[in-house]
Amino acid sequence: MIIVLKENYNSKQLDNLKQWLTNQGVRIHESYGVHQAILGLVGDTTHIDIDLLKALEIVEDVKRIQEPYKNANRKFHPLDTVVDINGVKIGGGHFQIIAGPCSVESEAQIMEVAQAVKAAGATLLRGGAFKPRTSPYAFQGLRQDGIKLLLEAKRLTGLPVVTEIMDISQLEAFEEIDVIQVGARNMQNFELLKKLSTLHKPVLLKRGLASTIQELLMSAEYIMSGGNTQVILCERGIRTFETATRNTLDISAVPVLKGLSHLPVLIDPSHATGVAKLVPSMALAATAAGCDGLIIEVHNDPPRALSDGPQSLLPEVFAGLVRKINRVRTAICETAEKRG
């Protein structure tokens, strides 16, 4: 951490600052130029509050050199974390495809989709029970009943299940759920993150629409700081000025996150684009970029006039996509055949 002092600081303020920094356990390298005095802090600065320093009258600017996260940091944990979901491994060369409907709608629907995605090659099942919807007038999910149906689909297919939690009070319903998903809108619901940090259960943490990569890692740090090391990161599109897609999928987040952190990184092309016909090319792109897995919305196509989301693939399209994904995985890495 580098502290740039204002030109006209006085020596008493400087002494106070140096005393305080020393008490925080860091050593100080001082450098005095004609116009600028600079303090370089050496040691663990993770716990130093950068806003506090910036507020000081004698400080012009503070710049971080070290990342402000430790548990999620690859520098301190060079080896990839492998998250084990009842025997289905993700990370460290293990690649998984999570698939299923946007919302659990009925027993028939979730059973049919679960079997279809399993047959197509998915290794985990997703399905929304508690649904975050922008409008209070839109369908809010089957909630506890949705969780029950999802667990039935798990028993039927053997696929571990992933579903989203929206509030701490729902936690009881997630006892048999294999992976708890924290949605993009809750990435900085810090009370929820703290609660999840006390569990021994994998958490799929989605990046917020306007969250930086560093903020995503800080939210992972929240979960890990309480002892839960089973965190899976997920990029699902960020909000930009472009309106041709619902959000802009930041695929470069894959190599950036894998450089900064040892945690597995998933991509969700369905929510990012919001358009089914764009999902396959984005899924292939994410695979080629080296992600550890994908989460893709698939729906069946019942003979109703109105079915679910504009971003969902039909099972047969999904099956064809899985075959291409596997070919791309082979193409980018000859020795990347690990699976399950």
Place this chain on the structure above:
Amino acid sequence: MIIVLKENYNSKQLDNLKQWLTNQGVRIHESYGVHQAILGLVGDTTHIDIDLLKALEIVEDVKRIQEPYKNANRKFHPLDTVVDINGVKIGGGHFQIIAGPCSVESEAQIMEVAQAVKAAGATLLRGGAFKPRTSPYAFQGLRQDGIKLLLEAKRLTGLPVVTEIMDISQLEAFEEIDVIQVGARNMQNFELLKKLSTLHKPVLLKRGLASTIQELLMSAEYIMSGGNTQVILCERGIRTFETATRNTLDISAVPVLKGLSHLPVLIDPSHATGVAKLVPSMALAATAAGCDGLIIEVHNDPPRALSDGPQSLLPEVFAGLVRKINRVRTAICETAEKRG
């Protein structure tokens, strides 16, 4: 609502769609061109799920004409809502300044700041007890103890108090709090919004960092849809590419929101800029743009080496700012002397 059909739709799909729309209680105006067929929906389309329509195979695009919110919509409630906070009114020409420290730190601190801001002209007191912090290693607030100190400051000064809730489970502690603040990161914590919609207590709803004005109004609609009409909107900066300020204060949100909605609109220049020296000019700008009030961070300056936020004003600076704010209010509207 306008539905644009794909060129190659078939008549059976069209009949299904028209039947479904009619069942939703809207009338249909059809328009057939050479390349494009268009259905215009007439009636209340608030409850129609736009995503559902977009998912249909025969639909190319859906465009909303009506806003998807009703309770928050000025079209249905032309008169300004005036929120009454124990006699302190906001909206409909009533302008208020909420001031106080970022965090409640100690009894001495909150009492001193509360008295200072009251003397300077603030009419409500703010202070954070539950603090959302990006880092798990940063100060998380005094929590329940902070609430208690805030209530003591209320008793001392008579100022109604505003403080942030981060989770439904904290609600009990807010019984004597006058205005419950929903922070930017929780603007789409829909479970929390639904809970607050059952209360009879003013809610200060901050716009999310990457939330559109329409999404802010949809979150207000969540709170109002349960019967709580006491919602105060607050713009506090949006996330953009610019790094010279912490966020970009979207002052144009003031006239836009006041055109679309009847709810009072506040501006928070402290969090938007993150820099104390920019706060006065942004507070004056927001006032000139016609907002219904401001929420400003003020701290005292104890003889400690390290005090709080880089975005807080000293009480004497705040007092001078209040005088200028009042002059600007007079300048923009000769008859805008209503207060308290």
Place this chain on the structure above:
Amino acid sequence: MIIVLKENYNSKQLDNLKQWLTNQGVRIHESYGVHQAILGLVGDTTHIDIDLLKALEIVEDVKRIQEPYKNANRKFHPLDTVVDINGVKIGGGHFQIIAGPCSVESEAQIMEVAQAVKAAGATLLRGGAFKPRTSPYAFQGLRQDGIKLLLEAKRLTGLPVVTEIMDISQLEAFEEIDVIQVGARNMQNFELLKKLSTLHKPVLLKRGLASTIQELLMSAEYIMSGGNTQVILCERGIRTFETATRNTLDISAVPVLKGLSHLPVLIDPSHATGVAKLVPSMALAATAAGCDGLIIEVHNDPPRALSDGPQSLLPEVFAGLVRKINRVRTAICETAEKRG
């Protein structure tokens, strides 16, 4: 095009509007609801000025249904455009890799890099002669001398050359250049685009940092409207709030552009990320997404202490990347072996 009228329009204004629209050669479908009257325009609306309509007192909103570009629009030109650069084809299944240094620095440098990228599999050579630099104090390129060196490298290797024009006045120097590049900062330099529309030479048009996909296509339309149909589109990263990469590479622009337009689409992973170690994964991702080619910065590594850009690959890294790119191309499409 849909025109939504204000509630309180008068019939004289409406008659004027309808008369004007009819004069523009479009037919009008009228739809009158309780709260809203809507005019649907049928016919070619490309030439109708949407801003003009929005300015009318009786108009509440105007929404486009048709795209405002015609020459670049796949609806009117369903087959892929294949741009032929002295026998090197791009688009319509033909995939090309353009490579070379950021700037042409010296004869030795450009000759060495040109030979290296050719050996590695590049089929076109890039190199900056006129360099747009944010700072007036930074290296501005060798300009005309750079063009000459580039043409020497072309003679040596037989590779067609691509280089950037910054101003109409430089055009004379580009006579022997095979592809004229319009940089991101000049995407809306409309005078330059109009000039290029009079040439019979391929133009590589880069998307602006804050330009929408529609604006990119409108700029292509400028070039095409004068008769130059040889336009190659290029996504090179857009500006977002994220600072971990220089820009955010919008890979979803590939399938979106290829859906809307028949023009070839390139990706520039070097400028998008600004970091050499991220370039290979982004190049592979773009390939998997179905782009028609890549433009990649490669530099040699002379024994100088200071070499060029942080975003450039060494020739041997580039050669390995080309092999992987070819494998990914095979993986996504069995019949995609066309080249050159």
Place this chain on the structure above:
Amino acid sequence: MIIVLKENYNSKQLDNLKQWLTNQGVRIHESYGVHQAILGLVGDTTHIDIDLLKALEIVEDVKRIQEPYKNANRKFHPLDTVVDINGVKIGGGHFQIIAGPCSVESEAQIMEVAQAVKAAGATLLRGGAFKPRTSPYAFQGLRQDGIKLLLEAKRLTGLPVVTEIMDISQLEAFEEIDVIQVGARNMQNFELLKKLSTLHKPVLLKRGLASTIQELLMSAEYIMSGGNTQVILCERGIRTFETATRNTLDISAVPVLKGLSHLPVLIDPSHATGVAKLVPSMALAATAAGCDGLIIEVHNDPPRALSDGPQSLLPEVFAGLVRKINRVRTAICETAEKRG
């Protein structure tokens, strides 16, 4: 400037780097920690190419402490620049309102509007002759004829005139124009900036839609580096995710720019919002924020069915706005009565 070295640098690379830096005329303060070695550069680092340093193998990161601009920097020119436009002064307490139509359309129109805005209190006349339009099919301006009409309006009213240049080749037509405007899309048209730097004529430089404040100042530096010190900065809205306004007016740019630079700062509320009814509140907000002037679109309202832009004010609305602007100026600064 701070250079952070990689952990595993070797001493030969370090010696090379230090030698090179010393040759650039800066002194080096070295600081070696357990994990990190840091070089602090002391002296004038304006001319050091930060990208060059970042490219070095031994460098992990480079952080600027000093701003990379000098002529535009308030640190080196503490006093406000006052631009004198034929006796009309702007900056240093002098506040001016530039008004006129978006485009010059006809002699009658520009004469009528020019007289109306003068009567209302405008002190400079604006009007577009060369018009940058997104679509090649939209009206491109009267070009040279528009310039002539503008100069006639200048003779009639005595108001100095401001109009936009789009290309170097148009420069001859600007000989009698008082202020040359560089539009947002040309803010980084560096060849144009270099040409303007050789003139002795005020330049109104608009911020690009996706340009940072630092980039705006770097473009000002381009103009100033050739000796033209008469630069007026103008914020006109930046591109964000919000679609309720055309762009988001970044009013905080006013105090930020005035802190960093001595150049006058204008606000253009018309282009920023794109909606006439939002212009007055944004103009007042900008005034309250302390800008040095405004540029506002005003059109007359001929009895034609279709007039110009949705963002233009009628002369009588503009006149009322000028009165309020003057009241706000008095409110924020008792001694700010300087004018013209």
